[in-house]
Amino acid sequence: MVMTDRPARVIAPVMLALFAAVGALMGDRALPLGLTVTAAIAGLAALVAWRGLVSWPLAIALLATAAGLVVLGHGNSANLAWMGFCVIAGWVALTSALPVTVVTGGALGLGIAAEWLQQRDEPGWTAWVVGTAFTLVACVFAHRLRETVVQLEAAQHQLAERSRAEERSRIAGEVHDVIGHALTVSLLHISSARLALDEDPDEARQALEEAERLARTSLEEVRATVGLMRTDASGETAPMPGAADIPALVESFRRAGVEVDLDLDGGLTTLGPARGLAAYRIVQEALTNATKHAPGEPVTVAGGDSGGVVTIVVRNGGVPRPGAGAGMGIRGMQERASAVGGELVAGPHDEGWTVRARMPR
Structure with missing residues (x-):
């Protein structure tokens, strides 16, 4: 996890400077100038990280390089200082980009190599070399793990987007079927009313009343469908039609x-909600x-x-008019059947x- 708050961005370079200073003071030769430079760079890195002029991992990488030079020039590896370098180097590798990690690891590796070549008695060198190597290997593994997590998060985001797209497509299909049916049947009623207006006003009035009733019913269905896209305080939505409503649907066309x-x-009327809705919409679209x-x-x-297999057949006479449709209704019916494990x-x-x-029952 990357530490991004301001105290963490200040503590990291300050702690590294402290390790470097203690390591230098434990050496056998003094180097006040080096300590002064280290302190100055530490303060600058803290200020830069605090103000956000550059990223704090870069500031820590610069500080690690300077501190390593001070310890090398002092002539003593000072285990406490090297422990700090290993810890901070690992932290930088875990929380920064690959170039910064390479710079930090390279500086640390050069420091260890230089101290080794001096061939002085130094307790614990083997342990620190092994520890440093283990730290770098662990950092590489952590990098890979972090990349895997990022990829998983991206895949999860894509799945969520796909799910939302499928939901929008499903709701669009519902609205298409409801509105298509309502407009088609309402147009039939309005046409009947127009033809009967002069000779039979009562029949015309009944046709208009039926068209109005159908429009209200369809509006409620559209509202229920759109309500699936959001949850109100009660979390309740109007029930969707099912196979048991097919007779009433047919009767609306007859009227x-x-x-x-x-x-x-x-x-057939005892189908479950999902297959019942699919059966209802297929009959509705086929009749429309x-x-x-x-x-x-x-x-x-x-x-x-x-x-255990439900079969629905809608057959009409006559030949469809050329160019009467774009096939979207058929594709929608096929998608509905496929969604419940069937075919059309x-x-x-x-x-x-x-x-x-x-479709299976």
Whole structure:
């Protein structure tokens, strides 16, 4: 974890300067100038890190290099100072970019090599060399681990974005089906009202009332669908339609003047919420397409459960008008069937158009 608060940015260079000073004072030759330079660089690094003019890892790297030179010039490795260098070097490697880590590790390695070549009696050299090597290896491992964590976080972010995109696509499909059905059936009612306005005002009024009722119902469905995108204080949303609502859906088309023959297995109405909604939307979209693309033609809706597999078939007579649609409705129905582990095929037959969906119960 990278330390970014101001006290940490000051403590790091100050502690390193302290290690360097103690190491120098423990040596057998004095070097006041070196200590003075070290103190000056430590103060400068602390000030720079405090003001944020450059990154604090760079300030620590510069300080480590200067402190190492002081100890080397003093002629004594001073184990306490080298311990500080190892710890700070490891910390820099864990919290900074690779170039800064290379500079710090290089300075530390040169210092150790120079002290070794002097061939003076120095207790604990082997332990410190092994410790330093272990520190550097651990830092490399930590770098790799941090990169893995960053990659995992990026993958998690991508998954979240994909999930949000899929949710938006699903809700867009819901809104498309609801609005498409509402507009199609409402248009049929309005057309009937226009034709009956002069000869049968009562029939025209009933058609307009039905169109108004359908518009209100569809508006509530749209609100419920959009409500899935957010959670209110109660966390409650209106129930979505299911397979049990298919008869009422068919009846709404019949009231609009569409000739629909319904043949549903009683067990179909007990489908679970996800598959029930998929079945309802598939029938809704198929009826809407039949009404738009083959107006005036009779439609048959059949559905049943056989061996744990639900089959829904919507068939209409007539040939769809060329260029009547872009195929988005069919793709949406296929996506709905696929989402619940099923499949859907749609295409022409000898006498018209057939939509056939299959899904596990």
